[in-house]
Amino acid sequence: xxxxxxxxxxxxxxxxxxxxxxxxxxxxxxxxxxxxxxxxxxxxxxxxxxxxxxxxxxxxxxxxxxxxxxxxxxxxxxxxxxxxxxxxxxxxxxxxxxxxxxxxxxxxxxxxxxxxxxxxxxxxxxxxxxxxxxxxxxxxxxxxxxxxxxxxxxxxxxxxxxxxxxxxxxxxxxxxxxxxxxxxxxxxxxxxxxxxxxxxxxxxxxxxxxxxxxxxxxxxxxxxxxxxxxxxxxxxxxxxxxxxxxxxxxxxxxxxxxxxxxxxxxxxxxxxxxxxxxxxxxxxxxxxxxxxxxxxxxxxxxxxxxxxxxxxxxxxxxxxxxxxxxxxxxxxxxxxxxxxxxxxxxxxxxxxxxxxxxxxxxxxxxxxxxxxxxxxxxxxxxxxxxxxxxxxxxxxxxxxxxxxxxxxxxxxxxxxxxxxxxxxxxxxxxxxxxxxxxxxxxxxxxxxxxxxxxxxxxxxxxxxxxxxxxxxxxxxxxxxxxxxxxxxxxxxxxxxxxxxxxxxxxxxxxxxxxxxxxxxxxxxxxxxxxxxxxxxxxxxxxxxxxxxxxxxxxxxxxxxxxxxxxxxxxxxxxxxxxxxxxxxxxxxxxxxxxxxxxxxxxxxxxxxxxxxxxxxxxxxxxxxxxxxxxxxxxxxxxxxxxxxxxxxxxxxxxxxxxxxxxxxxxxxxxxxxxxxxxxxxxxxxxxxxxxxxxxxxxxxxxxxxxxxxxxxxxxxxxxxxxxxxxxxxxxxxxxxxxxxxxxxxxxxxxxxxxxxxxxxxxxxxxxxxxxxxxxxxxxxx
Amino acid sequence: xxxxxxxxxxxxxxxxxxxxxxxxxxxxxxxxxxxxxxxxxxxxxxxxxxxxxxxxxxxxxxxxxxxxxxxxxxxxxxxxxxxxxxxxxxxxxxxxxxxxxxxxxxxxxxxxxxxxxxxxxxxxxxxxxxxxxxxxxxxxxxxxxxxxxxxxxxx
Numbered sequence: 056x057x058x059x060x061x062x063x064x065x066x067x068x069x070x071x072x073x074x075x076x077x078x079x080x081x082x083x084x085x086x087x088x089x090x091x092x093x094x095x096x097x098x099x100x101x102x103x104x105x106x107x108x109x110x111x112x113x114x115x116x117x118x119x120x121x122x123x124x125x126x127x128x129x130x131x132x133x134x135x136x137x138x139x140x141x142x143x144x145x146x147x148x149x150x151x152x153x154x155x156x157x158x159x160x161x162x163x164x165x166x167x168x169x170x171x172x173x174x175x176x177x178x179x180x181x182x183x184x185x186x187x188x189x190x191x192x193x194x195x196x197x198x199x200x201x202x203x204x205x206x207x208x209x210x211x212x213x214x215x216x217x218x219x220x221x222x223x224x225x226x227x228x229x230x231x232x233x234x235x236x237x238x239x240x241x242x243x244x245x246x247x248x249x250x251x252x253x254x255x256x257x258x259x260x261x262x263x264x265x266x267x268x269x270x271x272x273x274x275x276x277x278x279x280x281x282x283x284x285x286x287x288x289x290x291x292x293x294x295x296x297x298x299x300x301x302x303x304x305x306x307x308x309x310x311x312x313x314x315x316x317x318x319x320x321x322x323x324x325x326x327x328x329x330x331x332x333x334x335x336x337x338x339x340x341x342x343x344x345x346x347x348x349x350x351x352x353x354x355x356x357x358x359x360x361x362x363x364x365x366x367x368x369x370x371x372x373x374x375x376x377x378x379x380x381x382x383x384x385x386x387x388x389x390x391x392x393x394x395x396x397x398x399x400x401x402x403x404x405x406x407x408x409x410x411x412x413x414x415x416x417x418x419x420x421x422x423x424x425x426x427x428x429x430x431x432x433x434x435x436x437x438x439x440x441x442x443x444x445x446x447x448x449x450x451x452x453x454x455x456x457x458x459x460x461x462x463x464x465x466x467x468x469x470x471x472x473x474x475x476x477x478x479x480x481x482x483x484x485x486x487x488x489x490x491x492x493x494x495x496x497x498x499x500x501x502x503x504x505x506x507x508x509x510x511x512x513x514x515x516x517x518x519x520x521x522x523x524x525x526x527x528x529x530x531x532x533x534x535x536x537x538x539x540x541x542x543x544x545x546x547x548x549x550x551x552x553x554x555x556x557x558x559x560x561x562x563x564x565x566x567x568x569x570x571x572x573x574x575x576x577x578x579x580x581x582x583x584x585x586x587x588x589x590x591x592x593x594x595x596x597x598x599x600x601x602x603x604x605x606x607x608x609x610x611x612x613x614x615x616x617x618x619x620x621x622x623x624x625x626x627x628x629x630x631x632x633x634x635x636x637x638x639x640x641x642x643x644x645x646x647x648x649x650x651x652x653x654x655x656x657x658x659x660x661x662x663x664x665x666x667x668x669x670x671x672x673x674x675x676x677x678x679x680x681x682x683x684x685x686x687x688x689x690x691x692x693x694x695x696x697x698x699x700x701x702x703x704x705x706x707x708x709x710x711x712x713x714x715x716x717x718x719x720x721x722x723x724x725x726x727x728x729x730x731x732x733x734x735x736x737x738x739x740x741x742x743x744x745x746x747x748x749x750x751x752x753x754x755x756x757x758x759x760x761x762x763x764x765x766x767x768x769x770x771x772x773x774x775x776x777x778x779x780x781x782x783x784x785x786x787x788x789x790x791x792x793x794x795x796x797x798x799x800x801x802x803x804x805x806x807x808x809x810x811x812x813x814x815x816x817x818x819x820x821x822x823x824x825x826x827x828x829x830x831x832x833x834x835x836x
Numbered sequence: 837x838x839x840x841x842x843x844x845x846x847x848x849x850x851x852x853x854x855x856x857x858x859x860x861x862x863x864x865x866x867x868x869x870x871x872x873x874x875x876x877x878x879x880x881x882x883x884x885x886x887x888x889x890x891x892x893x894x895x896x897x898x899x900x901x902x903x904x905x906x907x908x909x910x911x912x913x914x915x916x917x918x919x920x921x922x923x924x925x926x927x928x929x930x931x932x933x934x935x936x937x938x939x940x941x942x943x944x945x946x947x948x949x950x951x952x953x954x955x956x957x958x959x960x961x962x963x964x965x966x967x968x969x970x971x972x973x974x975x976x977x978x979x980x981x982x983x984x985x986x987x988x989x990x991x
Contacts, residue, residue: 071928074936076920077872077912081937084871252971254876254884255937307874307937308971340877542934542972723931730974731934758881758969766962766975773976 061554062787065723066561068547070305070540079305082258082274087333091260092121094325094336095166097156097173098346099148102182102415102751103195106146106155110174114158119165122328123173125156129324133288134383135280135315137206137219139198140418142288142324148177149197149380150417151752152345154318159325159334182415182751186377187354189217189412197380197413207515209671209683210386219378220386220411222393224465225677229360232369232404236360240441244357244433245818246801248377248745249350251422252763255307256343259322262333267293269326270300273319276309276539277579278302278569284316285323292327299323302570309541310735311421311794314581315384317347344756348420349745351385352377355396355433360404361441365452369404372396374430378411378419385419386411391513392426394466394678398434399475399509399689400456405465415751421581423794427510428736428801432819435506435802440815449806450483453507458689460780466678471686474780478691478713479507481776485711486693499699501708502811506799507691511684512582512791516669520588521575522596524553524660526642530624532559534596537569537577538589543793544724545585549593551720552786556597558621559638575661583688583791586720588664590786595662607655608636611646666784686782688790690714692733692799696807700836703826706771707737710803713776714795718788722777729775729796736800738764744820841905845870846914854901861885861896864911872912872940876969883968886941887911893948895967912940915947922987923950932981934972942968946982955988 073079111123129142144155156173160166183189183197194217198204202214210220233239260272269289275281278301286296306313318338325334338347356373374392378385393409442449457479458464460472482488482505492501512518523535534553540546546566554561569577577589601621608626609616618630625635640646645655666685673681692712698705712729719725742762746754755761781788801819809815814829830836838853845868852867864870864887873896876882885896888910915921923946926932933939942965949956949964956964961982962975970978982988 065931067928068931070936071933072920074933074939075924075927075943076916077940078916079936080871081874083875084865086869253935253937254882254969254971255874255935256876305937306935307876308935310971340879340881542936544934727931727934727973727977730976731972732974734974735971757879758877759879763969763971764975765966765969766979767966769975773974 059555059787061551061561062720063718065721066547066551068544069550069561069564069566070546081255081305081307082260082272083337085272085304087260087335090332092159092161092329092332092334093163093166094157094159094321094334095163095170096154097170097175099144099151099153099155101148101177101179102151102184103180104148104177105180106144106148106175107178108176109156111156113172114169117165117169117172119162120158120160120169122159123156124159124325124328128328131288131291131324133284133316133320135284136387137204137210137383139204140381140383142320150415152342152417153380154321154346157321157325159329183217184415184747184751186375186412186414189414197415209390211675217413218410219382219413220389222390222409223676223678224393224405224407226465227404229369229371229404229406233360235362236368237363238441238445239358239360240437240444241358242437242817244355244436246353246429246432247819248352249422249739249743250344250745250761251310251312253308253310253312256338256340257313257318257347258337259319260333260335261322261326263326263330265331268298269294269323270302271319271323272302272304273322274306274313275303275319276306276314276541276581278539278571279537279576280579281316281319282571285320288320289324289327300570300572303539304568306539306541310423311425311581312347314421314579340758341756344761345417345753348384348422349379349417350422351379351388351419353429355430357433357437359437359441361445363445365445365447365455367400367402367456370397370402371406372430374409376409376411377414377416379414379416381418382411382413384421387513388419388421388426392430394683395427395511396430397465398431399458399507399687401458401462407465416747423732423735424510424798425513425582425794427508428739428798431506431508431798432801435799436805436817439505439806449505450479450488454479466673466681466683468682471782472780473687473689474715474778475507475689475691478689478715478776478778481713481778482691482693482711485774485776486695486709488693492695494697498701499697500811502696502698502807504694504696504803504806504810506802506806508795508798509687509689510583510795510798511687512584514578514582514584516671516683517665518578519663519665520577520592522589522592522662523575524596524600526600526658528639528643530559530639530642531563532557532565534564534566534593535574536566536589536593537571537574538585539580540568541580543728544721545580545589548586548720548724549589552590552593553597556594556601558624583793583795587782587785587790590720590789591664592662594786595664596660599662600658600660603658603660607646611648611654686790688714688716688792688795690795692803694803694807696804696811698808698811698826700812703823705741705823709772709774710770711774711776712796713778714792715778715780716792717782717785717790718779719777720787720789725777725792726775728793730773732796733773733800734764734769736797737770737804740801740804740819740821742820742822839902841902843904843906844908846910846917856902858901859897860899860901860904863901864896870911870913874937874940883945884938884941886944886968888944888948891951893945912943915943923947923982926981926984926987930977930981930984932973932977938968938970942970942978956982958983
């Protein structure tokens with residue numbers, strides 16, 4: 056390959072000027088004119104209840120109220136992977152805060168005031184507030200209709216129980232594996248729920264015009280998936296895909312929370328009741344906490360067998376997920392973990408059970424890491440603990456078991472080429488492994504820790520990407536994709552890929568956020584897969600443009616086809632030095648031939664990428680036989696932690712993360728993912744925590760009581776190491792890295808605490824208070 | 837009962853009719869189309885609504901619109917009206933934003949700081965933005981953006 060000129064370099068972001076001048080528009084910044092209506096929700100105060108009666112009369116009498124909507128107006132269910140969710144509650148509510156009715160008014164304050172006048176009569180049912188209670192024989196059933204729900208073929212709901220899906224993976228023989236082991240170690244790890252906390256809340260505005268066309272503007276990672284779910288859910292109203300248009304302006308942070316369809320269904324469905332008038336639904340911060348997807352809690356029972364030489368002989372991982380009231384998306388998190396809960400290690404004997412369990416808490420769903428952070432807490436804690444018992448170096452154990460390209464995965468497919476061992480070695484050097492550090496403050500101790508990670512995109516086997524590229528008169532480009540800019544810099548990396556092939560500088564390329572009427576299909580911007588998938592589509596579209604250009608020049612100017620190439624925004628020929636034809640001379644007007652006619656015309660490229668080797672169908676009892684994951688991104692991380700032994704207060708002095716990204720399209724953007732993702736991960740272990748009371752009400756739905764990091768909480772130093780073992784089917788070898796950067800944070804803290812203080816904490820979050828309690832329990836304080 | 841208030845927004849005289857309980861953030865956005873201040877929490881926690889009133893960075897979600905009678909208000913629209921400021925250019929160079937939602941508030945808080953302290957220390961920079969939440973960047977690149985010699989001339 057020739058030397059790359061744009062890919063691999065840190066280009067300036069294409070969205071930079073808009074974002075630093077305030078010109079960038081987010082959904083709440085758009086103007087919809089004087090006809091705009093506002094919806095305000097009536098929410099369930101009960102975690103579990105039957106709806107007996109809804110009296111809307113008082114609310115309807117309030118001047119300015121246009122209509123009060125209830126579940127009767129929308130007898131519709133929806134869902135991404137399983138249709139278990141409703142626009143507005145039907146006969147039953149399943150979590151505190153669930154949408155029961157909506158007041159639509161000409162003014163948001165009137166809507167809010169009138170919503171308080173809607174009278175709902177409930178018959179309370181016993182709530183199930185944790186997943187272990189939900190499994191008890193006498194537990195109330197949350198979804199008696201579970202058996203009849205439509206779902207994807209790779210889910211296995213257990214009718215007449217609260218188990219919405221059970222992923223079982225079996226490889227080898229774990230009993231035999233544990234017999235071969237010199238040491239078998241078991242423990243239970245617990246992880247609570249977490250909130251994404253994008254600074255922009257969710258919002259949706261729907262407009263159903265007089266012709267029956269539905270346009271929905273949303274804060275979303277998933278314009279096409281939303282269009283599909285809206286069209287399917289609203290099909291009883293006679294709406295088809297061609298009638299639905301989803302426009303997604305800039306998004307103020309996603310982290311998985313704005314994937315799929317959650318509250319946006321309200322904007323789409325409500326609009327159908329008010330022809331010609333746009334209807335706006337904006338979440339407030341509290342709703343953002345209790346009525347969007349939450350990261351699911353888990354209780355993970357882990358058993359690992361190991362030989363004295365450090366080889367893992369068997370892994371049994373049993374994970375009980377608190378998936379909440381509706382699992383249409385969250386069940387796929389459970390599924391993903393059920394396939395991969397060994398971590399990035401070669402293990403011959405594996406038994407994983409990952410259970411998706413309904414509870415009367417808010418719906419779980421995708422969150423950066425998609426379940427891998429949760430099981431990584433146990434797995435990476437466990438390996439370090441076993442190393443200690445075997446008096447081995449925790450890094451040596453990881454190197455011994457590190458998975459290599461070609462190794463057989465838990466479900467029988469083969470692992471992609473990867474640089475995990477190199478990542479482990481680089482982190483070990485950078486963190487100064489083996490060198491004890493001492494604080495100058497006698498009350499403070501310093502611990503060091505290590506953890507590996509991996510993650511595959513979790514997506515349907517036919518999740519595809521596509522791209523259009525069109526030239527403008529001055530040979531500038533418009534790239535149209537429906538991969539979403541959620542801050543990660545997708546628009547910039549797509550411009551870089553096109554620039555590399557077409558030699559048009561990034562500064563002359565415009566890539567805008569999606570509109571499903573204009574931009575071609577992308578499944579969703581999730582799973583750290585768009586650099587790879589959408590990048591492949593853009594690369595193909597750029598090559599398509601290039602081939603059209605070279606064909607045209609060859610055909611009209613009779614230059615040898617093989618001699619032609621692009622350089623500096625012009626066509627050049629290897630056999631005709633000094634000759635060049637600038638792109639701007641012909642990419643729109645065409646080339647004038649000897650007879651004065653014009654050949655060619657506007658150059659437009661198209662590219663489609665489908666991972667044609669994947670399949671989600673496998674044996675439900677073992678998961679053998681399919682190829683559910685496209686590839687894994689792997690890596691390693693190390694951390695130096697200072698702890699005040701009197702107060703438990705912790706300060707991260709240094710954290711290092713090495714990820715094998717295949718090829719860094721833009722190294723600065725990758726550093727952005729590492730520094731930001733790692734802080735988000737550290738916050739989940741050090742202080743973030745969703746609290747619910749005995750009635751299922753969330754106690755801390757605001758930034759005062761649910762703390763997310765400020766600048767004061769950032770580690771003293773975060774070091775990024777980029778490893779590049781190319782992904783054979785990636786654009787320039789690239790694979791994703793967006794989610795991975797937060798995955799190892801929790802075991803890094805737990806392992807560093809044990810290194811410094813000799814106490815082990817197995818439940819997240821690991822607050823200063825918990826450290827002190829653990830020290831007291833061990834008699835060390 | 838609405839009241840007409842008069843003030844300067846980004847250097848231009850303006851007025852708007854506001855109810856006594858109208859909050860400044862919503863009034864600026866809905867009545868005057870100044871959309872750079874955003875609503876992230878509506879209770880003063882996140883700082884993304886930060887604007888400057890008479891040279892001081894404040895959270896516009898905690899201020900009633902009627903309070904700004906006779907004041908001078910500056911939003912990011914005003915900062916960006918002329919040349920792009922050195923701080924903004926440095927934000928681009930250092931990849932100091934990702935989704936961009938917190939950027940208007942960050943830039944306003946830092947503009948106040950740089951107006952009073954042209955050569956701040958790293959601690960002072962952190963102090964200035966300690967009330968501005970950013971979920972994407974991890975803050976490091978924001979601090980680097982301000983400490984760039986093109987912005988803070990010292991060192």
